[in-house]
Amino acid sequence: MSKLSEKYEVIVGLEIHAELCTETKIFCGCKNEFGAEVNTLCCPVCMGMPGTLPVLNRQVVDYAIKMGHALGCRINRISKMDRKNYFYPDLPKAYQISQFDIPLCEHGSLDILMNGQVKRVGITRIHIEEDAGKLIHDDAFEGSLVDYNRCGVPLIEIVSEPDLRSAEEAKVYMETITGILLYLGISDAKMQEGCVRADVNVSVRPRGQKEFGTRTEMKNVNSFGAVYRAIQYEANRQMEVLEAGGSIEQETRRWDDAKGVNIVLRTKEDAQDYRYFPEPDLLTFEVSEERVQQLKAEVPELPVAKALRYVQQFGLNQDDAQLLASSKARSAFFDASVALNKCDKKAISNWMIGDIAKILNERRIEITDTALTPEKLTDMIVLIEQGTISNTAAKTVLDEIIVHDVTPADVVKEKGLAQVSDESALAAIADQVLAANTKAVADYKGGKTNVLGFLVGQCMKASKGQGNPAKLRELLSSKIAQL
Amino acid sequence: MNLYEKSAAELSRMVRAKEVSATEITKDALARIEAVDLKVDAFLTVEAEKALDRAAWVDEQVAAGKDLGPLAGVPVAVKDNICTKGTKTTCASKMLGNFIPPYNATVVDKLLAAGAVIPGKVNLDEFAMGGSCENSAFKATKNPWDLTRVPGGSSGGSAAAVAACEVPLALGSDTGGSIRCPAGLCGIVGLKPTYGAVSRFGLVAFASSLDQIGPMARTVDDAALLFRVICGQDTAHDATSKPFNFAGMGPDIRGVRVGLPKEYFGTGVSEEVKAGVLKAVDDLKALGAQVIEISLPSTRYALSAYYIISSAEASSNLARYDGVKYGYSGRRDGSLNDLYLSTRSEGFGREVKRRIMLGTYVLSSGYYDAYYKRAKMLQRAIAAEFDEAFSQCDVIATPTSPSTAFKLGEKVNDPLAMYATDICTTTANIAGLPGISVPCGFDSQGLPIGLQLLGPKWSEARLLTVAKCYETAKGGFAVKEM
Amino acid sequence: MEFDVKHIAKLAMLQFTAEEAAAFEKEFAQIVKMVENLPEMESAVTLLEPENQMELREDAVIPSYPREEILQNVPHAVAGCIVVPKTVD
Known part of the structure; x- marks a missing residue:
């Protein structure tokens, strides 16, 4: 395998289909909603009944143009819809209304971050089209069952140039696209619900060769992991075929x-x-230059640009910056906290990626679902910076302010979390800990000076987190020296 | 005069004046249908009970002193490719033989809102593809003027029902002449509106970019009355419909410039038809119109462009009939492909399959540019030529059909001869223009001849004015005694 | 011109008996001859018609149809679904 991948280069292009989160379907007023009972979000139009006609949803066009701007595309203000004809039970009209020669957006690019390096991927086009229904295969029934709820759900198809060079790159590309969809608020981008699906084009060529090899197209690739696995598998298959003297069939x-x-x-x-x-049931349509510009102005700073800015402006490390930037909610919280300009920006990042992220993950919620606000978080960090509370005590504060509508100062007061810096009180604790840990003291004296940390920890525990750890450390070492 | 012979305008006036009830009119129409439709075969479905319920409702409105619509109590037959909620809409095809739409076409909603009573649905060539009404899967409608002859198509049922006084009004649809040709062959008035003037929602599509619904009547006033009810933009349902305010007819045609395109009077047009149409043009001149010769050279390509564009769209529009969602369903004991193939091969008639095949061919890989795209470019050229012509004249006069009604069976096995019957009418669809056919006398066998008047887009009022002035000058159009 | 009845029939999802196909082939030769009688046209790059535009719809919900009505014409339905012969794609 590794030998083969040294010999061959993998070439990947992706066609990503993303469902747009409009209120209604693309050509009729039926609700665009996931998870309803089968065939309850249908009307004669999306059922393709005789004599019915499509009427294009303005929001779909707007959303697609926003994505076009986000990917630096040229916008075709004057565009049209086309029919793509094929027979399949999930396609009630036996044609899909899509766009052929004049997509809404063309000639763009997307920067992705691969190991901290920016890689530019060409975007061939973005067009709008309707989704098909769903076939349900159930062994309890003799045939296949069809649910038309998804028929007419608006999709954008984002076609990349064959610029991706590995399964990993393709996965990151897809993650980045998904992040942008969420940032723009134009798609729920939930892969498990099939909101985002990809067709993957793969070819391989001996390294150094200019011409592309023959490509194959893979359908039905429905998760980031699957993109990675599907490309690995297919690239490998192709390399093995070529190695065995065979040729790749298109x-x-x-x-x-x-x-x-x-x-x-x-x-x-x-x-x-x-x-x-x-x-022929739809005419040419035009979006005014003014509207195109308005939509452009509505595009926020996007994840990759944001991450790069976090690194540059606040000195965050690459991974942290990307993690913060990858979620719209998270980065908005970070940006708002930073804007308050009260405390160390890195501390904000550390708390968000550390303890806060842990809590959110455990409870499977977003930061916006909590009582935490940028004001409270930065207030808490200020309390740490001022030495009023310890890091340990801050965790207790966080537990409270993330759930309840209380200020960090209130929590500190109520729970008596203010740090004890009073020498005599700390000395009593130190004495108590030293007396109870004679073995550790002996070890320390024997040269294992790192047990000091353990002793400080014991003191913190004994002080219920309120002792000033720096002072305790000082006290402990001088006391041990005197023993 | 029998009730069934009266015009829609008169019936509606009488209902308003409480001289007659909607129920009486409806009963009379139903009796007339029962009496003559055995011979004419215009109706595919008659819903007497529904129609009488509806008439009773209109009468209640009258009794309650409510505002009445312009068609209060007037029977209107609806071509069976226009969807009627709860009533079979078959397109005269085995494929939709049992199809009951859960929705109304916009025009049907408008008819009902105007107080009309729909006694039933009338015959057509299957999916509106044909020029004789013989391509119906259920029966061939006969021409009331000669029951051994065709009524023309595809709105043959609508034309025959109106001509035989079964109803005063009918809706037809026109893709390449399907309102005007049967109107001409049956001696009635038929208007094909400007593309986009009437909502197509609920009209089972044949060729989306060419199809238009229009009125068919025995008088120009009635055609105008029905047109006024059905026209107007339908933003919620039909993106190709356009806003249109129908101005109504003018008093005279003094100074109107009538263009005579020589290409419409050439070979293929019978001498008797030519003579009839030219006589009518002389009559228009006598009414103060100015007659000028014009030329529309691209006309010779219009029929080809028409068959390419209409068949291409049809091949796609009719792909949905696959036995899965509605209509005829073929073999279910095999694969999906077996179901598709058997449904479509058994459900469609020969002419429909012919057009689907032609349409599939002209769109298929490698042929699109040579056929479809070229035809679309030609369409632009034809439209531009008409624009140019209308800078010289206000209306264009031509024969509606190259000959009068032909014998049943005469052209069934000769598709090209059948296609040629549309030769004078397809240009209006290709260019999106309004066209009207009015009766202009008879040939030596006593068969009606049709005069076609074409105008620029949105000139329906002008066309109807010319037609009305001609009608008045002739002392009205003849009605066949049956 | 070449007209492959079999190929076109496959695309159109139609099947013909050998007899029908032969008749079709003959008719088609004529019909295609007729439609081939088109002059060379200057070919536009696209079929856009900027002078004839449509309006777009607002993104507002219109209630869907009751399932009974949606399924009322379906030849074969089970458990609220349309049934087709088993297919995997």
């Missing part, structure tokens, strides 16, 4: 993530002839 394959294999779906010979032509 074909469509289906990724089976559970089994970790792909199988041929269609060969080049039975390639579909989609017979695209302009959708």
Whole structure:
């Protein structure tokens, strides 16, 4: 494997389909909602009943243009819809209304961060189209069942250039795209619900060769992990075929993530002839230059730019900066906290990525779901910086202010968490700890000076977190020296 | 005069004046249908009970002194490719033989809002593809003027029902002449509106970019009355519909410039038809119109462009009939492909399959540019030519059909001869223009001849004015005694 | 011009008996000849029609149809779903 990957270069291009979180479907007023009972979000239009006609949802166009701006695309203000014809039970009209030769957005690019390095990926196009229904395969029934709720849910398809060079890059690219969708608030981007799906184009070529190898297309790749695994598998398969003296056939394959294999779906010979032509039920549509600019102005600073700025401006390390920037809610909280300009910015980051993230993960909630505010967090950090509370006591404060609508100062007062710096009180604690830990004292004297940390910890425990650890450390070492 | 012979305008006036009830009118119409439809075969579905319930409702409105719509109590037949909620809408196809839409077409909602009573649904060529009404999967409608002849198509049922006085009004649809040709062959008035003037929502699509619903009537006033009810933008349901205020007809046609395009009077058009149309043009001149010769050279390509564009769209529009969601369903004991193939091969008639095949071909890989795109470019050229012509004249006069009604069976096995019957009418659809057919006399066999008037987009009022002035000058149009 | 009835029929999801196919082939030769009689046209790059535009719809919910109505015409339905012969794709 590693030998092969030294010999060959992997070339990947992605077509990402993302469901947009509009109120209604793309061509009718049915609710765009996940998880409803089967066939309850349908009407004659999305059912493709005879005589019904589509009417395009303005919000879909706006959302797609926003994504276009986020990916630096040229916006085709004058555009149209086209029909893509094929028969399948999940497609009630037997054609999908999509865009063919004039997508809403073209010629963009996306910067992704690979190990701290910026890598630019070309974006060929973004177009809008309708989603198909869902086939349900259940052994209890003889046939396949069809649920049309998803028919007509708006999608954008984001097509990348074949600029990705590894499964890892493709995964990061997809994560970055998903992050942007969430940032823009145009998609829920939940992969487990199939909100974001990818078709993956893979080819390999001997390193140094200019021409691309023959590519295959893989359908049904529905998670970040699956993108990685599917590409690894397919690249490997292709390299092995070439190594064995074979050649790659241009074909469509289906990724089976559970089994970790792909199988041929269609060969080049039975390639579909989609017979695209302009959708005659819809006319040309135009978005004003003013509206295009307005939508551009609504695009916020995006994750990658944000992460780079955090590193530069606040000296955060790359991983922390990316972690903070990757979530809209998290970065908004960080930005607001920083804007208060009350405390060390790195401390904010450390708390957010450390204890706060831990709590959020445990409770499976977002920072916006808590009682925590940028004011309270920075107030708490200020209390630490002023020496009023210890880090340990701060954790207790955090536990409170994340749940209840109370200020850190109140918590400190109420729970008596203020740090004890009074010499005599601390000395009593130190004496007590030293007396109870004679072995540690002996070890320290025997040269194991690192047990001092342990003793400080014991003192902190004894003081219920209120002792000033720096003072305790001082006291302990002088007291041991006197013993 | 029998009730069933009266115009819609007169019936509506009588209902208002309480001279007759909607129920009486409806009963009379139903009796008339029962009496003559055995011979004419215009109706596919008659819903007597529903119609009488509806008439009773109108009468209640009258009794309660409520505001009445312009079609209060007027029977209107609806072509069976226009969806009626709760009533079978078959498109005269085995494919939709049992299809009951859970929604109304916008025009049907408008009819009902105007107080109309719908006695039933009328015959057509399957999915509106044909020029004789013989392509119906259920029956061939006959021409009331000669029951051995076709009524024309595809709105043959609508035309025959109106011509035989079964109803005063009917809705038809026109993709390449399907309102105007049967109107011409049955001696009635048929208006194909400007593309976008009437909502297509609920009209089962044949060729989306060409289809328009329009009125068919025995008088120009009635056609105008029905048109006024159904026109207007339908932003909620049809993105191709446009705002349109129908101004109504003017008093005379003095100074109106009538263009005569020589290309519409060439070979293929019968001498008798030519003579009839030219006589009508002379009549218009006598009414103060100015007649000028014009040329529309691209007309010779219009039929080809029409068959390419309409078949391409049809091949896609009719792909949804696959036995899964509604309508005829074929073999269920095999694979999905077996279901698809058997449903479509058994459910569609020959002409429909022919067009689906042609449409699939012209869109298929490698042929799109040569056929479809070229036809679309030609469409632009034809539209531009009309624009140019309308800088010289106000309306264009041509024959509606190249010949009068032909014998049943005469052209069934000759698709090209059948296609050629649309030769004078397809240009209006290609260019999106309004066109009207009015009766202009008879040939030596006593068969009606149709005069077609074409105008620029949104010139329906002008076309109807010319038609109305002509009608008045002729002392009204003849009605066939049956 | 070449007209492969079998290929087009496959795309159109239609099947014909050998007899039907032969008749079609003949008719088609004529029809295609007719439609081939098109002049060379200057080909625009796209089929956009900026002079003929549509309005877009606001993103406002309209109640969906009751499932009974949606399924009322379905030839074969089970458990609120439309049934088709088993397919995996």
